[in-house]
Amino acid sequence: METVKEEPVFKDFSLMDESRKLLENHFYDSAFINEYGRIETARSERYGLSYSVIIIHIESFGGAKTAPGKKELLKFLKAVVSALMKVVRTCDVAGMLEDKRIIVILPHTDYFGSLITIKKIQKALESVSTAGEPRAEIIFAQATYPKDANGFGELVGTAGRRVAGRLKSLWVQLGLEGKLFWETVASLTSGTYGAEAYSTFDTGPDLDLKNSFIQSVNSAILMEIARTPEKRGILYLGVKKVSNDLPFMKDIETAGRTAMKIFVVGTDGSSVPDTKNSTTVALGDHRLEGVYFTFFMNEDAAYAVICRENWGDTHNCFHTSDEFIVEGLITKFQRDYSLQEQL
Amino acid sequence: MPDGKKILLALKDRKVSEELARFLKEKGLEIASVEDGARALESVLKEPPSFIVIDPYLPIIKGERLFQILKNNPHTSRVPFMFISEAQKDVKGFRIGMDIFVTRPFHWDEIYGKIKHTLASGGRMDASLGDKDLQGRLSHIHLADVIQMLHMNKKEGELSVSSPAGTGSVSMKNGEIFNAVCGRAEREKALFRLLTWKDGTFAFRPAAVESTRKITLTTGNLLMEAMRQMDEYENSKHLFPAPETVLTTNIEVASLPGGLKPVMHEVFNLVKHHPVVRDLVDRSSFPDYEVYRTLASLLTRRLVEEVKGEKREGGREFVPPAQAIKIKEKLISRWSDMLAVNFGKLLIASTAAALTRRFVEASAALPDFFPRLMDEDTAALGRPTGKEARMGEDCLGDLGVLKLYGGMEVVFFSVPTVGGMSPLIKTLSGNVIGLVLLWDSSSEAGIPGLISTRNDVLSRRRVPVMHIHAGDTEPDKAIVKKYRTMLNLKQDDPVFTLTVPRKDNMQGIFQSFFMALLKEDYITGKVYAV
Incomplete structure (x- = not known):
């Protein structure tokens, strides 16, 4: 049987209509959601709080062998909503925003809080499938008031644009979601890219960028962290072997107290104790010997650079400021090495 | 009245503020006064007061907005506010029972009574030690006594000190001082500076100290030495050159006699690059007293001499205060992150590393500019220079900081111009506020890189761009014309030059930049919006 390439399920009827048949408590329609969103904005403005919205966009069932029928779809939607309602808090408000799109309003939740909620929802939806078929391609995006917008409509618009951005992202194009961390690294460093959000470059003794460039990048990021120490975020610095002689160790030490979680990852780091700012992660994996990486994410920016060692002391590097790819790399890294899943 | 309570007066009427401050001081309260919202925010974040008396219509950041910001900051959320206004006003988030609204006219005693009542009823989660072991005011106990106490009890952790002069910290392990930091200074120099502070607060936070020991003297000896140096400085300061004095060297470094102390070598080298005494003392790694004593000795031996008739105020502002406040005001109105307004980045893109170096050297002429590039003399001394040492061929990273009035810093940040650097x-x-493009007559091949960087930056945020010819020879008119064409510059877009002798005044270049920043509709666009 041929794989269904298009989106047959959305041709005949709308998920929006089907959602009305759901009996799930506290799962609302778009009219209620819009009204509640306006109230939440007013409340947050009044008390100077932040709140976030998450959009769960059901893109297609491209991986399914057969197109799910109306009955299967309703069952699927029920399962999605049921799983969703189990992980959101009682104060969160979820509902159907429009066709294919579910929205969750998270009161009193900042950027990182919403990312954590996305992770929880993703995990909960992993087991949801359509009659045993692979799960649907679901895209998540968030936006936070007042960081991203001044009103509910604008906030939903920002999250919507992020969904569209993610659909076009290299992550989706290369189908990286289903790959393991090292497969993903191999995919990213083996290609040649030149887009605004992601590109490749080489470093080496006779090239425009020397091998020390990655050290400069790490130092610049650590300076950025030291400059705004109150900003929360996460930074992974992957090296062959963790040692106190690494150039960035001094930068970490002198950065002062920061809200950033910094992890220095290497094959061996037993001789290097954790510092006030960083935690050493020794993985004992030989694959780390040929690759340097930096994954950085805070509420304003995301950046990842991966450099694979090549012949003649040169490196092929891939770097990106696409928050979707950076977040995906961090998540995969944490999962594949059974590290605590955090952002 | 509970002891040691600090009240912040943020009133736009200076006369009322002064009179009220005098009255409250007589009642035994510690008072800090500011006249605009930006200063009030800075002051509170540096050292949260016990109570804030504020005008809702303050300049720069309005009192009400400041209230919203501080109310949402976990460190200041429990500080009560007293609004003083002509008429009753609805303040969003006003906390009944905690905040107070007073309408004019009022009586001084009424204000004092309300402050006293609020503080007595614990309006603020005051002096909550949290994870701090010890905290207090330097006006009550000298820092040396605090260190002595921690030394006797063999404590381990970080002692933070904050005063109007700045902030600093001392790391201690097993009662011994491992290191001290004060602004850009560290080790003994920083500690000795901290010990001269008489006003401000301290807090000791117990924590494991993992850093390596940078101060080897025992705490007892260190404190004795600090006291000796402080006394000596007081007794001999009339012999030392004034901070604004400009110096020059009479001989070359190579001609210096052998066997001199390292401090002599370092100070002599520093005179070459930082002739103003205040700058030189600040940049030396030796304690201030030793530097002054060395300078006095060099002056006596005529190895160094004063440049007559030339005095430079180390602390004077290059950008007038009114302009600096306007810049800050503009950034506040454009950026949603209020705390990020303490610095703005000036991106520097260059066709060659040598041009970047030349630009930074020329920027040293700006008062209150602190370069971070490693100079050769400092390298020759073999002193560790930290981050600046790694600013090399890659042209990525901080080059220096220009400090403006009101606590704002302009960070000079170099970005590479090779392809594919957009992410x-x-x-x-x-926080980008501007872009500098550096080129010279031989860098035609590098111009596309500059264009690409410029387009990259401007596609995200509209900022002023400075075009500077930084070569060592006079630019040919045809070359300038070609550059203008390649970059599609308008007729009135200035192209500056650093070339001797037609060297454009660096202050003039930056005045032009700040004027443009204020005049045009710059700093628009959200950098991180998808």
């Missing part, structure tokens, strides 16, 4: 530039472009 990196995007990530490091937070």
Whole structure:
């Protein structure tokens, strides 16, 4: 049987209509959601709080062998909503925003809080499938008031644009979601890219960028962290072997107290104790010997650079400021090495 | 009245503020006064007061907005506010029972009574030690006594000190001082500076100290030495050159006699690059007293001499205060992150590393500019220079900081111009306020890189761009014309030059930049919006 390439399920009827048949408590329609969103904005403005919205966009069932029928779809939607309602808090408000799109309003939740909620929802939806078929391609995006917008409509618009951005992202194009961390690294460093959000470059003794460039990048990021120490975020610095002689160790030490979680990852780091700012992660994996990486994410920016060692002391590097790819790399890294899943 | 309570007066009427401050001081309260919202925010974040008396219509950041910001900051959320206004006003988030609204006219005693009542009823989660072991005011106990106490009890952790002069910290392990930091200074120099502070607060936070020991003297000896140096400085300061004095060297470094102390070598080298005494003392790694004593000795031996008739105020502002406040005001209105307004980045893109170096050297002529590039003399001394040492061929990273009035810093940040750097530039472009493009007559091949960087930056945020010819020879008119064409510059877009002798005044270049920043509709666009 041929794989269904298009989106047959959305041709005949709308998920929006089907959602009305759901009996799930506290799962609302778009009219209620819009009204509640306006109230939440007013409340947050009044008390100077932040709140976030998450959009769960059901893109297609491209991986399914057969197109799910109306009955299967309703069952699927029920399962999605049921799983969703189990992980959101009682104060969160979820509902159907429009066709294919579910929205969750998270009161009193900042950027990182919403990312954590996305992770929880993703995990909960992993087991949801359509009659045993692979799960649907679901895209998540968030936006936070007042960081991203001044009103509910604008906030939903920002999250919507992020969904569209993610659909076009290299992550989706290369189908990286289903790959393991090292497969993903191999995919990213083996290609040649030149887009605004992601590109490749080489470093080496006779090239425009020397091998020390990655050290400069790490130092610049650590300076950025030291400059705004109150900003929360996460930074992974992957090296062959963790040692106190690494150039960035001094930068970490002198950065002062920061809200950033910094992890220095290497094959061996037993001789290097954790510092006030960083935690050493020794993985004992030989694959780390040929690759340097930096994954950085805070509420304003995301950046990842991966450099694979090549012949003649040169490196092929891939770097990106696409928050979707950076977040995906961090998540995969944490999962594949059974590290605590955090952002 | 509970002891040691600090009240912040943020009133736009200076006369009322002064009179009220005098009255409250007589009642035994410690008072700090500011006249605009930006200063009030800075002051509170540096050292949260016990109570804030504020005008809702303060300049720069309105009192009400400041209230919203501080109310949402976990460190200041429990500080009560007293609004003083002509008429009753609905303040969003006003906390009944905690905040107070007073309408004019009022009586001084009424204000004092309300403050006293609020503080007595514990309006603020005051002096909550949290994870701090010990905290207090330097006006009550000298820092040396605090250190002595921690030494006797063999404590381990970090002692933070904050005063109007700045902030600093001392790391201690097993009662011994491992290191001290004060602004850009560290080790003994920083500690000795901290010990001269008589006003401000301290807090000791117990924590494991993992850093390596940088101060080897025992705490007892260190404190004795600090006291000796402080006394000596007081007794001999009339012999030392004034901070604004400009110096020059009479002989070359190579001609210096052998066997001199390292401090002599360092100070002599520093005179070459930082002739103003205040700058020189600040940049030396030796304690201030030793530097002054060395300078006095060099002057006596005529190895160094004073440049007559030339005095430079180390602390004077290059950008007038009114302009600096306007810049800050503009940034506040454009950026949603209020705390990020303490610095703005000036991105520097260059066709060659040598041009970047020349630009930074020329920027040293700006008062209150602190370069971070490693100079050769400092390298020759073999002193560790930290981050600046790694600013090399890659042209990525901090080059220096220009400090403006009101606590704002302009960070000079170099970005690479090779292809494919867009993701990196995007990530490091937070708070960008301007772009400098450096080129010379031989860098035609590098111009496309400059164009690409410029387009990259401007596609995310509209900022002023400075075009500077930084070569060592006079630019040919045809070359300038070609550059203008390649970059599609308008007729009135200035192209500056650093070439001797037609060297454009660096202050003039930056005045032009700040004027443009204020005049045009710059700093628009959200850097990180998808």
